[in-house]
Amino acid sequence: MRGLLSTILTRCCGGADFMQRVSSGPYRILIVDDSPSIHEDFRRVFESLPSLSALDTAEQGLFGDESSRRPRITFEVTSAYQGTEALTRVMEALQRKRPFGAAFVDMRMPPGWNGIETIRELWNVDPDLQVVLCTAYSDYQWDELLDRLGVTDRLLLLKKPFDRIEALLMGLALSEKREWITAARAHMARLEERVRERTAALQYQAETDRLTGLTNREVFLQLLQKRIETVRQRSGDSIDAVLFIDLDDFKIVNDTLGHAAGDELLRQVARRLRSNTRHDLRVSRPVCGRLGGDEFAVLLEELSGVEPAQHVAQRLLQVLQQPYDIFGRSVRVRASAGLAVVDDRCPDAAELVRRADVAMYEAKEEGKGRVLLFDEAMSQRLWRRVEVEQRLRVALQEQRFRLAYQPVVDLNNLHLTHYEALLRWPPGEDESPLPGEFLSVARQCGLIESIGNW
Structure with a gap:
């Protein structure tokens, strides 16, 4: 046995x-x-x-x-x-x-x-x-x-x-x-933990801008949309706002120092945005995102009013203007910003970001390095500029401009000295822009040299 x-x-x-x-x-x-x-x-x-x-x-x-x-x-x-x-x-x-x-x-x-x-x-x-x-x-x-x-x-x-x-x-x-x-x-259990870890890593990659570690554009818009829906149901005097930030003359950094330096600058900008909004007592649960290129956005929640929002924006711009150490080289850049407040007239997140973008564009037009609060007149001016630019391009392509020759007289002896050639908008169009308007737009969109050659 x-x-x-x-x-x-x-x-x-x-x-x-x-x-x-x-x-x-x-x-x-x-x-x-x-x-x-x-x-x-x-x-x-x-x-x-x-x-x-x-x-x-x-x-x-x-x-x-x-x-x-x-x-x-x-x-x-x-x-x-x-x-x-x-x-x-x-x-x-x-x-x-x-x-x-x-x-x-x-x-x-x-x-x-x-x-x-x-x-x-x-x-x-x-x-x-x-x-x-x-x-x-x-x-x-x-x-x-x-x-x-x-x-x-x-x-x-x-x-x-x-x-x-x-x-x-x-x-x-x-x-x-x-x-x-x-x-x-x-x-x-180990496999499930590994799946959770990898799922979290994939989710992080899907929600995060790879270069800066900030929230990416898609997720930022999703968070903003949820916040807009919450604000609509909320009672009280606090406000929420979106700050749209664009670096001034960032292209110069890329062109002179290279794209690696430009990427490093964007990473350092992101770190400053994240750290300074997190520690600002005026901001509850800030969300920072990179929308693309050198464009950033900050969701400011539950502020006591527009003035504190503007104060936070000004302080952020001051922080971003401090020198950056880029591969041993000191680099300074400025930033322009637009501020848009969540209100009953805002249909969705995309429109709110567009408003902040319009205000940022206006800030650049006024001299850069500043923040402006959005109002409807900004949209009207922007649409007018877009319209004039499109009409300029068509008129230039079809050679529809005309020249007006204005005599120049010497008042001392009333002798004709020369003629001055003046560019005029094509005749026969309704609401033709004046020269001061369309020439300004031509300079902004880079058409002024082509018009001069014409």
């Missing part, structure tokens, strides 16, 4: 390869039975295993040292004589983080819980506990047990009187199964 058990433990369970996969033990077995003699029988099964030394010696001679390095299988048997005592033992094992691998539970244990009631209670506190229900032929049929305990892979049936080898193999297999369940759950 001892030789047969040795062969079963080493061969039928997978040999050395199996032994390397399982814990070195001891496997914890719980015996739940009201009969002391049954406990003694189980202890002889699990605690009186044959020595494997003789077999190990033979295998070492045949196959080398590999077989001798497998762990020794041992069991630790705990007894409980009633279901309530078994429940206490299981709870104590869980608290010590040394759960039982398998429990052999008798069907009849008067005067307390029977086997089915005991199993239910044990599974309530330890759902992974593997159970062998020990029952005589006169007890419940298998179908009846499934009806009462449910269809599960945690339950096996051992008929009394039980075979020693059968009981041993059940205890070994179920204990190993419990360990694999625990290992699989831990592995799954």
